[in-house]
Amino acid sequence: MPDFVYTVTEITTYIKGLIQEDLLLQDVWVAGEVSNVRRSPAGHYYFTLKDAGATLSCVMWRSLAAYQTTLPENGQAIEARGAFSVYEPRGEYQLTVREVRPAGIGRLYQAFAALKARLTAEGLFAEERKRPLPARPRRLGLVTSPTGAAVRDILRVLRHRYPLVDVILAPTLVQGEEAPAQIVAAIAALNAWHEPIDAIIVARGGGSLEELWAFNDERVARAIAASRIPVISGVGHETDFTIADFAADYRAPTPTGAATAAVPDVRQLRAQIAGWKEELSAWMQGQLAQRRAALKNERRALWRASPAGRIARARQQVDDLARRAVSALQHRLALWRERVAARRAQLSGLSPLAVLERGYALVQRADTGSIVRRAAQVRPGDAIRVRVAEGGFGAVVAADGSTSPSDLSD
Amino acid sequence: MGLEEMDFETAFAELEATVRKLEAGDLSLEESLTLFERGMALAQVCESLLDQADLRVRQLVATPDGGYQAEPFSESNLGISADAPDA
Numbered sequence: 420m421p422d423f424v425y426t427v428t429e430i431t432t433y434i435k436g437l438i439q440e441d442l443l444l445q446d447v448w449v450a451g452e453v454s455n456v457r458r459s460p461a462g463h464y465y466f467t468l469k470d471a472g473a474t475l476s477c478v479m480w481r482s483l484a485a486y487q488t489t490l491p492e493n494g495q496a497i498e499a500r501g502a503f504s505v506y507e508p509r510g511e512y513q514l515t516v517r518e519v520r521p522a523g524i525g526r527l528y529q530a531f532a533a534l535k536a537r538l539t540a541e542g543l544f545a546e547e548r549k550r551p552l553p554a555r556p557r558r559l560g561l562v563t564s565p566t567g568a569a570v571r572d573i574l575r576v577l578r579h580r581y582p583l584v585d586v587i588l589a590p591t592l593v594q595g596e597e598a599p600a601q602i603v604a605a606i607a608a609l610n611a612w613h614e615p616i617d618a619i620i621v622a623r624g625g626g627s628l629e630e631l632w633a634f635n636d637e638r639v640a641r642a643i644a645a646s647r648i649p650v651i652s653g654v655g656h657e658t659d660f661t662i663a664d665f666a667a668d669y670r671a672p673t674p675t676g677a678a679t680a681a682v683p684d685v686r687q688l689r690a691q692i693a694g695w696k697e698e699l700s701a702w703m704q705g706q707l708a709q710r711r712a713a714l715k716n717e718r719r720a721l722w723r724a725s726p727a728g729r730i731a732r733a734r735q736q737v738d739d740l741a742r743r744a745v746s747a748l749q750h751r752l753a754l755w756r757e758r759v760a761a762r763r764a765q766l767s768g769l770s771p772l773a774v775l776e777r778g779y780a781l782v783q784r785a786d787t788g789s790i791v792r793r794a795a796q797v798r799p800g801d802a803i804r805v806r807v808a809e810g811g812f813g814a815v816v817a818a819d820g821s822t823s824p825s826d827l828s829d
Numbered sequence: 830m831g832l833e834e835m836d837f838e839t840a841f842a843e844l845e846a847t848v849r850k851l852e853a854g855d856l857s858l859e860e861s862l863t864l865f866e867r868g869m870a871l872a873q874v875c876e877s878l879l880d881q882a883d884l885r886v887r888q889l890v891a892t893p894d895g896g897y898q899a900e901p902f903s904e905s906n907l908g909i910s911a912d913a914p915d916a
Contacts, residue, residue, distance in 0.1 A: 555838050565888060565902070574886060574904060582882040583837045588902050589889045608889055608897050685879055688841070695848050696872045702851050703865045710858055 428507070435505035438512060444503040449475065449514060450522055451499075453491040466491045468499060468514070476513040477501070483517050488627065496522035524628055531635050534662055538637070543644050544665040550649040552669055555683055556617035558585040560609035560648065562602060563622040565590040569653070569674035573622060576675055581682035587612065593623040598633035603642040610647050618681055619646060621663060622653040622674035634661035643667055653677025775808040782806075785813060832870055837878040844871040 425433070438444050451468030458464055462481030467474050477491075477499060484490060491497060501516040538544060559577070563569045565588060577584055589605035592598040602621065609619050621643065623634060633639065634654045643650045643666040652667035653674040664670040671677035722728050771781060782791040785802035797803060799818045805811055830839065847868040850856075856864065887899035 555841060557836065557838055571904075574884065578884040582884040583878065584884065586884065586886040586902075587889060587899060588886060589897075605889075612889075612897070685882075689876070689879060692841075692844070692872050692875050695844060696869065698848060699851065699865055699868045699872075703861070706858070706861050 479516040553617040560619035561588045562605040569622045569624040573678040576678035599636035625656040634663040640666040840874040
């Protein structure tokens with residue numbers, strides 16, 4: 420579209436888009452010499468970076484300037500990190516800087532990155548190499564300067580959190596040429612110490628990259644990895660990562676953090692112990708209640724099995740049998756009673772009384788009660804008793820007492 | 830191990846094990862009582878060790894024979910350097 424005409428604004432917006440979409444231009448380090456530094460009343464920094472061949476406009480907003488350890492000064496060789504942007508009203512592009520460091524640091528970073536990559540490839544930082552820290556160490560080794568803020572912070576934290584621990588300080592330089600060899604020797608001395616040591620803290624307070632450099636030394640990293648005793652690193656500030664940190668079993672952000680990670684908090688331990696005491700008591704009470712209930716059951720079972728129980732049950736059986744015997748007897752009696760009644764009915768047909776009903780009388784001697792069957796059984800004057808169907812009466816035998824049985828057949 | 834010569838870690842670890850054992854159950858009443866009493870005594874030991882604890886700090890010093898010996902570390906020097914920059 421060679422004939423298409425853009426407005427200035429349109430083409431500037433297009434250029435701006437190109438720059439903002441370029442990944443390199445949005446996060447890049449640029450080295451140069453600072454000139455024309457101007458601080459605006461609002462606190463923003465405006466300056467120019469230049470080298471032999473070109474110049475570059477730079478701005479650093481106040482909010483970011485506050486975080487810098489190095490601020491741009493005229494004539495200073497620096498490295499600035501930032502993103503490119505376009506200021507449309509003036510048709511200018513500029514570097515919006517968010518980080519500034521002295522020149523040369525870049526080479527340190529490159530060395531750091533190269534060493535890190537090499538040791539990573541070697542497996543020195545592998546997660547599976549990391550050993551767990553003891554939950555409640557008896558003795559801690561401490562590799563740091565005996566006069567720094569780090570040792571003071573660490574001891575303060577240990578005293579506060581876990582004063583039970585025994586501390587052995589292996590003093591060492593923590594910066595300068597001599598430092599790496601001394602740190603290595605200190606770690607070795609603690610590993611060789613005759614009393615068992617549960618963990619080693621390697622620490623240093625915050626400082627510049629150069630000041631922390633001893634902890635980026637390969638010898639230090641290897642000594643930490645080779646330590647028989649687990650190592651906790653606490654070097655610099657939260658944002659500082661050193662090779663020592665990667666080699667350590669546990670990386671704490673600061674010396675204080677390292678001490679905190681190394682020991683438990685007595686307040687938590689006290690709470691834990693109190694909890695266990697309660698648990699033990701509750702458990703014991705539960706046990707006793709359970710045993711009491713079991714005892715009650717056993718007592719019941721015992722009663723069932725005991726002679727007293729058997730006797731009680733036997734007594735009941737006897738009662739039962741007795742009841743059954745009585746009822747059987749009564750049944751039998753009733754039966755007999757019925758039979759007797761039946762016999763009586765039968766008998767009544769044969770009864771002499773029935774004969775008397777027909778008009779006969781029964782004569783008995785009054786003196787002996789014997790029945791008079793023959794006239795010869797009585798003499799005149801003998802008292803007799805005559806029984807008829809309805810009652811009876813007494814009589815005396817007359818003088819001519821002979822009475823033939825034929826008379827009676829009448 | 831007798832309760833008197835126990836250090837904190839030993840007492841704490843045994844206390845923890847005792848609680849676990851009781852929780853696991855399946856113990857006679859005698860065993861339970863014994864464990865319970867042991868647990869309470871261990872808790873007592875732990876608490877009194879915590880009460881008495883005082884951080885001990887020693888410093889390794891090189892000896893002429895190439896070894897090290899431990900000497901008490903004086904923290905009073907640190908007070909003086911307390912305001913000094915980190916080193």
